[in-house]
Amino acid sequence: MPEGKYCNKKPIETPEEVNFLLSDTSGNTYYEEMKSLDVDSDLMWATIQKTMKSRLKTWLEICAHCGMCADSCFIYLVNKKDPKQVPAYKIQSTLGEIIKKKGKVDNAFMRHAMEVAWSQCTCCNRCGTYCPHGIDTGIMFGYLRGLLYQQGFVPWEMKIGAGMHRAFRAQMDVTNEDFIETFEWMVEEYEDEYPGLTVPVDVENADILYTVNAREVKHYPEDLAEAAILFHVAGENWTVPTEGWEQTSLAMFAGDWAACKMQVESVYDAMERLKPKRMIGTECGHAHRATVIEGPYWAGREDGLPPVESIHYVEWLAEALREGKLKIDPSKRIKEPVTIQDSCNYIRNQGLKNATREIVSHIVEPGYFIEMSPNKEHNYCCGGGGGFNGIGFFRKQRNQALITKRDQILKTGAKLVLAPCHNCWDAIRDLEEEFEIGIRWSFLKPLVIKMLDLPDHMKPEE
Amino acid sequence: MFKKILFATSATPASDHAARVAFNIARGYDAHLDIFHVLGVPSRGYSQVVVDVKTKERVDVDDEYMSWVKEEVNTYYSKYLENGLKFDINxxxxxxxxxxLRQAKDTNPDLILLGGTTGDEDESVYKKSVASTTLQKVAKSAKCPVLIVNRPAASFWGGLSNITFGTDFSKSSDKAFDFTIKVAKALDCEVNVFHALDITSVSTGKILSQDDIEQKIREAFRMIRAKYEPALKELKNYSMDVWEGIPYIEIVKYARDNHSDLIVMAHHSKKAKQEDAILGSNVEQVIVRAGCPVISVNR
Amino acid sequence: MHEFLTGICFWIALGVCLIGMLVRFVLYFRGLSWQLDRVAYKAHPIPGMKGAFRSIYKWLLPYGTYGWRTQPFMTAIFFGFHIGAVAVPLFLAGHNLFLESKLGFSLPMLSACVADFLTWMAVISAFFLLLRRIVLPEVRILTTREDYMVLFVSLAPFITGMMARYQVGDYGFWLNMHIFFGELLLIAIPFTKMSHVFLFFASRAQLGMDFGIKRGGMKGTKMAW
Incomplete structure (x- = not known):
């Protein structure tokens, strides 16, 4: 059986197709079908010749096999230094083999490559900063994922995730109406406490266009209210778009580049339609990576920049605190040992470490903040990045990978972990559930709201 | 009076007391009952895995599982569901x-009915990541009155004849009063308006002299008369009282003495002083302690 | 034999090496694609150049980067080998006298004592690099036959050169062997992993531009990636 009912090379395009694939519980049949999925070697080789240029070729070729990347990889360390987990080995034995064999690899090899690409690398890019030759294995794994996706060798949840973006322009089945309705509902719920709280929809020429993660709409709508409250208190002129509000991209994790383009263009269209001064996304790492850092390239923007200046939530928050738009009541600052999780996607891969630390300096009582070790650009992945969190098929491997972060947190002695990234937040939540080390974790918004020093006119009437 | 009731349940013994009240009200007032069960908390990022609240197991949720759970809920309450009760299960x-809250927003019930907290819910890992409990959150944000049955003792609903309305003279208390009057008129009950003077030094900042206390009680009486008596006069039976002490204890005591079968109070969206302390706002304490159902009115 | 090696062979080896390097260098940069690599090279030349320069410079400094500092022993033998492997062939007095006679110009020359030291340092470091390959599981699993060949080809001129230098046995034989292996090395450079002698700069520059433009450089990060 070359193409399965569930598992095949065809991307998911419609809500019906999403539901159909979802109906296969845990993807059991999907993975069964995958065992007999044909490999289209000609297509793969043709794709490689079209898309693999000097950078990737050179990386594969000049790797000196020195093994200096080994210790940089937390998955290698956490798996008892299994040599098969050395980044260079992982990529040479998968992408490297495909190139060597000119795409003529079999089904078993592809399934193995899938396992390596999604369960042995979170695309955290840490190894890239430890290679004397500047070889970024994370980027190569991103490329490999694209090849695997094209051939249908992709974890079930990733296929669904990419399909959601194609069908809904969101990572979950949240429609544009759901988004606006939920946002308005949440704002209504909080307007007693914050008189005048609104959600400005589709306002042109606003200072800020706010974009979110669909999971907030679906499961944590408080986050929307919190964003509204902070913009409101800071006196910002902000808006949300009725279309193009989803900043994330599971398609990026899946390697579905066409869906990446569709998704990011929906956000860029909103920017061009509403002409805001800036775009600000929610506290999410990969969403920022997808829409702000990688997105311009998928959308074919030669300057590598989104249509309007786009910043991460932590950059805005740091700025609002610095400029006094938001005032913190010093007596309400965090007075317990606290640490911060540096998200790979905007700390290592966009250098925003100072923004988060500036926020910390405002909201944490001096002396209570403890850095993880290593930290900033050198911090380890939370253990669930790159799609790892969501893949049931690789749950065991993911839980093993959480140990790095668990031990890092334990070493700080902190009881509270600031996690301004959805993926990190999830991974830390899961590691607490898995290992019960007695920590709490939080996004920044709810913490900041609790310690705001509200101007008098914003206080609710008695 | 009640046409549409949203009964949120864990479909476990923890919700049994509430269930008894829910089905009694629905039957007694010929209301439509929306039995609503949140079967699990989403987990693992965007995976399809949830932790089932009943079995505590990690399960893959799909349509099949959802309909299985529906069936389970139906079976669990089967003895109540006979004889033409209007209900659906979601x-x-x-x-x-x-x-x-989302379900309430979509279906606009007249009343939300919640069971008490389950013991082990407190240990759940999700709890730590959210500021307050289900009960607090729903009571705080719901647009319709929220009826909470916490203790088994509170679940013997034999129709309404006596309501205790606890007031602190706030705006939301006015809303709660309006609701009380509405219920009392519709069901022909006695209403006891009650105010508890908070004399704990935590809130007054000093120890009050007896003269001070009595002076304040007189003031409160005057307030009650002015605010509520005109409306109360339309009822057959009513009374007014002001006691001093720890407010939530006094309300529970008062309701017990008066054989009230319902306490109505306002829920303040304003946060209590020690918001993270175990002692929440008065209404939350009353819910935990009362020997009858408590209705929290928000707006 | 000596004539042959220092005559036509030398010219061929040098030509193949230089032209090969040049061609591959040009091909590398021509093969960069802003859209496929997802780096806007042309749109942001200044941050790109800064990133590229910092990336190369810091990685050329022993212990200049976090990566080097986390593995001090590897860094020691790495630089021990590479400093010798670059300085000795280029600046050895003997080589420059030969160069002078062939091309009419010469580079600065090392004193014999420094040259000896660097040579020994390179050879001993290379021995440790070899040992590392054999002993450490994380390096062994990566190692292929080519890696040993490359190590041999780069080390052979040193060994033969030292044999000649210390006149172990027949000087003329070792000298010819030395020249032969030296020329083999030159020819190997553009076609094997040895290409890293120049592609190192290309690859580092690329990643430097990547980070310098897209991944933090334009946000003010001063890290050496």
């Missing part, structure tokens, strides 16, 4: 408070 996935 199950969903999410964080309970949020999903209950």
């Amino acid at each position: 199950v969903t996935v999410g964080f309970p408070a949020r999903e209950i």
Whole structure:
């Protein structure tokens, strides 16, 4: 059986197709079908010749096999230094083999490559900063994922995730109406406490266009209210778009580049339609990576920049605190040992470490903040990045990978972990559930709201 | 009076007391009962895995599982569901408070009915990541009155004849009063308006002299008369009282003495002083302690 | 034999090496694609150049980067080998006298004592690099036959050169062997992993531009990636 009912090379395009694939519980049949999925070697080789240029070729070729990347990889360390987990080995034995064999690899090899690409690398890019030759294995794994996706060798949840973006322009089945309705509902719920709280929809020429993660709409709508409250208190002129509000991209994790383009263009269209001064996304790492850092390239923007200046939530928050738009009541600052999780996607891969630390300096009582070790650009992945969190098929491997972060947190002695990234937040939540080390974790918004020093006119009437 | 009731349940013994009240009200007032069960908390990022609240197991949620859970809920309450009760069962996935509020937003019930907290819910890992419990959140944000049955002792609903309305003269208390009058008129009950003077030094900042206390009690009486008596006069039976002490204890005591079968109070969206302390706002304490159902009115 | 090696062979080896390097260098940069690599090279030349320069410079400094500092022993033998492997062939007095006679110009020359030291340092470091390959599981699993060949080809001129230098046995034989292996090395450079002698700069520059333009450089990060 070359193409399965569930598992095949065809991307998911419609809500019906999403539901159909979802109906296969845990993807059991999907993975069964995958065992007999044909490999289209000609297509793969043709794709490689079209898309693999000097950078990737050179990386594969000049790797000196020195093994200096080994210790940089937390998955290698956490798996008892299994040599098969050395980044260079992982990529040479998968992408490297495909190139060597000119795409003529079999089904078993592809399934193995899938396992390596999604369960042995979170695309955290840490190894890239430890290679004397500047070889970024994370980027190569991103490329490999694209090849695997094209051939249908992709974890079930990733296929669904990419399909959601194609069908809904969101990572979950949240429609544009759901988004606006939920946002308005949440704002209504909080307007007693914050008189005048609104959600400005589709306002042109606003200072800020706010974009979110669909999971907030679906499961944590408080986050929307919190964003509204902070913009409101800071006196910002902000808006949300009725279309193009989803900043994330599971398609990026899946390697579905066409869906990446569709998704990011929906956000860029909103920017061009509403002409805001800036775009600000929610506290999410990969969403920022997808829409702000990688997105311009998928959308074919030669300057590598989104249509309007786009910043991460932590950059805005740091700025609002610095400029006094938001005032913190010093007596309400965090007075317990606290640490911060540096998200790979905007700390290592966009250098925003100072923004988060500036926020910390405002909201944490001096002396209570403890850095993880290593930290900033050198911090380890939370253990669930790159799609790892969501893949049931690789749950065991993911839980093993959480140990790095668990031990890092334990070493700080902190009881509270600031996690301004959805993926990190999830991974830390899961590691607490898995290992019960007695920590709490939080996004920044709810913490900041609790310690705001509200101007008098914003206080609710008695 | 009640046409549409949203009964949020865990479909476990923890909700049994509430269930008894829910079915009694629905039957007694010929209301439509929406039995709503949040079957699990989403987990693992965007995976399809949730932790089932009943079995505590990690399960893959799909349509099949959802309809299985629906069937389970139906079976669990089967003895109540006979004889033409108007009801439907809805199950969903999410964080309970949020999903209950979402369901309420979508269906606009006249009353939300909640069971008490389950013991082991407190140990759940999700709890730590959210500021307050399901109960607090729903009571705080719901647009309709929220009826909470916490203790088994509170679940013997034999029709309404006596309501205790606890007031602190706030705006939301006015709303709660309006609701009380509405219920009392519709069901022909006695209403006892009650104010408890908070004499704990925590809130007054000093120890009051007896003269001070009595002076304040007189003031409160005057307030009650002015605010509520005109409306109360339309009822057959009513009384007014002001006691001093720890407010929530006094209200529970008062309701017990008066054989009230319902306490109505306002829920303040304003946060209590020690918001993270175990002692929440008065209404939350009353809910925990009362020997009858408590209705929290918000707006 | 000596005539042959220092005559036509030398010219061929040098030509193949230089032209090969040049061609591959040009091909590398021509093969960069802003859209496929997802780096806007042309749109942001200044941050790109800064990133590229910092990336190369810091990685050329022993212990200049976090990566080097986390593995001090590897860094020691790495630089021990590479400093010798670059300085000795280029600046050895003997080589420059030969160069002078062939091309009419010469580079600065090392004193014999420094040259000896660097040579020994390179050879001993290379021995440790070899040992590392054999002993450490994380390096062994990566190692292929080519890696040993490359190590041999780069080390052979040193060994033969030292044999000649210390006149172990027949000087003329070792000298010819030395020249032969030296020329083999030159020819190997553009076609094997040895290409890293120049592609190192290309690859580092690329990643430097990547980070310098897209991944933090334009946000003010001063890290050496």
